[in-house]
Amino acid sequence: xxxxxxxxxxxxxxxxxxxxxxxxxxxxxxxxxxxxxxxxxxxxxxxxxxxxxxxxxxxxxxxxxxxxxxxxxxxxxxxxxxxxxxxxxxxxxxxxxxxxxxxxxxxxxxxxxxxxxxxxxxxxxxxxxxxxxxxxxxxxxxxxxxxxxxxxxxxxxxxxxxxxxxxxxxxxxxxxxxxxxxxxxxxxxxxxxxxxxxxxxxxxxxxxxxxxxxxxxxxxxxxxxxxxxxxxxxxxxxxxxxxxxxxxxxxxxxxxxxxxxxxxxxxxxxxxxxxxxxxxxxxxxxxxxxxxxxxxxxxxxxxxxxxxxxxxxxxxxxxxxxxxx
Amino acid sequence: xxxxxxxxxxxxxxxxxxxxxxxxxxxxxxxxxxxxxxxxxxxxxxxxxxxxxxxxxxxxxxxxxxxxxxxxxxxxxxxxxxxxxxxxxxxxxxxxxxxxxxxxxxxxxxxxxxxxxxxxxxxxxxxxxxxxxxxxxxxxxxxxxxxxxxxxxxxxxxxxxxxxxxxxxxxxxxxxxxxxxxxxxxxxxxxxxxxxxxxxxxxxxxxxxxxxxxxxxxxxxxxxxxxxxxxxxxxxxxxxxxxxxxxxxxxxxxxxxxxxxxxxxxxxxxxxxxxxxxxxxxxxxxxxxxxxxxxxxxxxxxxxxxxxxxxxxxxxxxxxxxxxxxxxxxxxxxxx
Numbered sequence: 120x121x122x123x124x125x126x127x128x129x130x131x132x133x134x135x136x137x138x139x140x141x142x143x144x145x146x147x148x149x150x151x152x153x154x155x156x157x158x159x160x161x162x163x164x165x166x167x168x169x170x171x172x173x174x175x176x177x178x179x180x181x182x183x184x185x186x187x188x189x190x191x192x193x194x195x196x197x198x199x200x201x202x203x204x205x206x207x208x209x210x211x212x213x214x215x216x217x218x219x220x221x222x223x224x225x226x227x228x229x230x231x232x233x234x235x236x237x238x239x240x241x242x243x244x245x246x247x248x249x250x251x252x253x254x255x256x257x258x259x260x261x262x263x264x265x266x267x268x269x270x271x272x273x274x275x276x277x278x279x280x281x282x283x284x285x286x287x288x289x290x291x292x293x294x295x296x297x298x299x300x301x302x303x304x305x306x307x308x309x310x311x312x313x314x315x316x317x318x319x320x321x322x323x324x325x326x327x328x329x330x331x332x333x334x335x336x337x338x339x340x341x342x343x344x345x346x347x348x349x350x351x352x353x354x355x356x357x358x359x360x361x362x363x364x365x366x367x368x369x370x371x372x373x374x375x376x377x378x379x380x381x382x383x384x385x386x387x388x389x390x391x392x393x394x395x396x397x398x399x400x401x402x403x404x405x406x407x408x409x410x411x412x413x414x415x416x417x418x419x420x421x422x423x424x425x426x427x428x429x430x431x432x433x434x435x436x437x438x439x440x441x442x443x444x
Numbered sequence: 445x446x447x448x449x450x451x452x453x454x455x456x457x458x459x460x461x462x463x464x465x466x467x468x469x470x471x472x473x474x475x476x477x478x479x480x481x482x483x484x485x486x487x488x489x490x491x492x493x494x495x496x497x498x499x500x501x502x503x504x505x506x507x508x509x510x511x512x513x514x515x516x517x518x519x520x521x522x523x524x525x526x527x528x529x530x531x532x533x534x535x536x537x538x539x540x541x542x543x544x545x546x547x548x549x550x551x552x553x554x555x556x557x558x559x560x561x562x563x564x565x566x567x568x569x570x571x572x573x574x575x576x577x578x579x580x581x582x583x584x585x586x587x588x589x590x591x592x593x594x595x596x597x598x599x600x601x602x603x604x605x606x607x608x609x610x611x612x613x614x615x616x617x618x619x620x621x622x623x624x625x626x627x628x629x630x631x632x633x634x635x636x637x638x639x640x641x642x643x644x645x646x647x648x649x650x651x652x653x654x655x656x657x658x659x660x661x662x663x664x665x666x667x668x669x670x671x672x673x674x675x676x677x678x679x680x681x682x683x684x685x686x687x688x689x690x691x692x693x694x695x696x697x698x699x700x701x702x703x704x705x706x707x708x709x710x711x712x713x714x715x716x717x718x719x720x721x722x723x724x725x726x727x728x729x730x731x732x733x734x735x736x737x738x739x740x741x742x743x744x745x746x747x748x749x750x751x752x753x754x755x756x757x758x759x760x761x762x763x764x765x766x767x768x769x770x771x772x773x774x775x776x777x778x779x780x
Binding site: 432436 | 593599601715768
């Protein structure tokens with residue numbers, strides 16, 4: 120436990136140093152509007168990252184969650200538009216259910232055919248994206264057609280402040296949703312049998328089996344929960360940006376996986392925490408957003424993300440080196 | 445009796461170690477028959493097969509590259525980015541005023557500069573592959589994450605080099621590599637054959653190939669057996685990078701352009717074809733012949749669907765479904 124805590128302390132220290140550096144280069148970083156927009160940018164990626172964290176703790180990896188998110192948000196919004204239905208609770212339940220169903224599909228193939236999760240989720244991502252774009256079309260549901268209540272839900276602010284330039288900036292209330300999901304996830308991982316069996320399974324599947332962990336149920340739990348979070352985050356994204364685009368989130372898996380690894384989770388499974396992941400997400404989002412503030416050309420963004428992935432994995436590989444041959 | 449004795453091993457081979465190949469050949473024939481039956485006049489045209497022979501090689505070489513990475517239980521998610529980066533670097537070389545002038549003058553200078561461009565592209569591929577190899581074999585980063593990261597870096601560098609838009613205007617000799625003909629057969633197809641034969645020989649007949657199979661079968665045992673495991677893995681990723689660069693040359697030669705995000709769907713297809721071709725993603729098993737058969741099967745499938753005007757999105761979905769189906773078949777066939 121202590122090593123986990125120290126891992127988080129290291130990430131937090133890195134975060135603080137990076138923040139100070141960015142602040143020195145461009146003081147605008149500490150502006151309320153920038154901090155609020157940073158918090159806003161954390162919400163959707165953060166919720167997805169919590170799902171990926173769960174999968175990584177179990178020793179797997181998922182590249183299908185962006186496709187699941189896009190499918191859940193687009194199917195839900197298109198259905199709402201078609202039925203002329205407006206509301207908040209039911210759509211979010213629907214999106215989550217779509218996520219769970221797709222997650223179940225992942226779990227079924229991974230568990231039944233004992234296949235490497237990366238390959239399985241590459242395949243399911245392609246199926247889900249292809250079917251959504253092929254059957255439902257590619258047209259974006261824009262703000263005029265988006266259900267009004269969904270937009271109103273995403274628009275809510277916790278506090279709003281008037282910035283120096285006169286514009287009003289608000290801290291989105293969706294931050295509370297993110298924190299709520301994180302707290303639940305933390306409790307599940309740390310204080311329930313299911314959460315402990317995810318750690319046990321990720322640490323060593325065979326030992327977990329012999330210790331009496333129901334491995335099948337664990338795998339289903341992991342992928343269904345990740346699917347649920349992906350579906351939920353997808354619709355949340357739509358309500359926050361006021362449009363539904365079936366092509367959203369393409370390539371996002373890289374950022375999210377990078378953030379989770381940066382947060383100290385081990386891809387070998389058995390290690391990782393909610394707090395670490397949240398710090399990892401914040402660090403990655405902040406660095407990406409701040410590249411613009413620091414007047415770095417946007418074309419360099421991908422290089423920076425790649426270097427962060429390599430550096431973070433190199434450090435975790437060094438930390439976990441004894442586990443290797 | 446003598447005939448019997450000769451036959452038996454063949455039958456045993458067909459049912460035993462070559463069962464996967466036989467099964468694949470059957471799938472390929474089945475797809476061919478179905479597609480030919482569904483659209484007889486369009487599918488069976490010479491033109492259709494000719495166009496397949498131009499498009500197939502770049503994907504095929506990426507598939508073989510993926511298979512080589514999978515032999516040791518790894519994976520290379522950066523191959524498409526390497527291919528694009530290699531083609532773009534060469535494209536930038538051709539853009540250099542002095543080089544462009546010499547190419548415009550034609551003659552031996554143009555050919556010489558094209559060869560130079562090919563060497564540059566191959567060097568970029570080799571360097572990228574070596575970087576992957578160092579990260580995986582020396583720093584012990586898990587291949588998925590290492591190549592995910594380097595893939596971002598390579599794609600990012602390609603974006604930085606081009607600033608976004610595609611690079612066009614490759615010299616004639618370069619586009620010949622992607623569109624030309626040699627002895628009536630597409631030039632890229634010849635390159636695919638050469639790459640396939642070389643890799644098959646390396647895997648089957650050299651120390652490197654045998655060692656890679658052993659490492660993939662049991663990494664720990666391989667170390668105890670005295671195999672210089674990390675060096676072998678380094679070589680395998682260098683090979684993968686080199687092949688990715690060749691694919692990049694073919695792609696840019698065929699389309700006479702290169703862009704940072706070309707061919708992104710090739711990544712999934714390369715994984716799919718490698719797995720369909722009997723490669724075990726956990727390592728230790730993989731054959732060039734299997735990958736080539738799987739490649740032909742899926743090229744026929746997608747060309748048939750394109751003729752039937754199935755949308756590209758649905759074709760993507762079918763590819764994914766095929767991958768899942770293959771996983772299921774491989775599982776059911778394998779001894780439990």
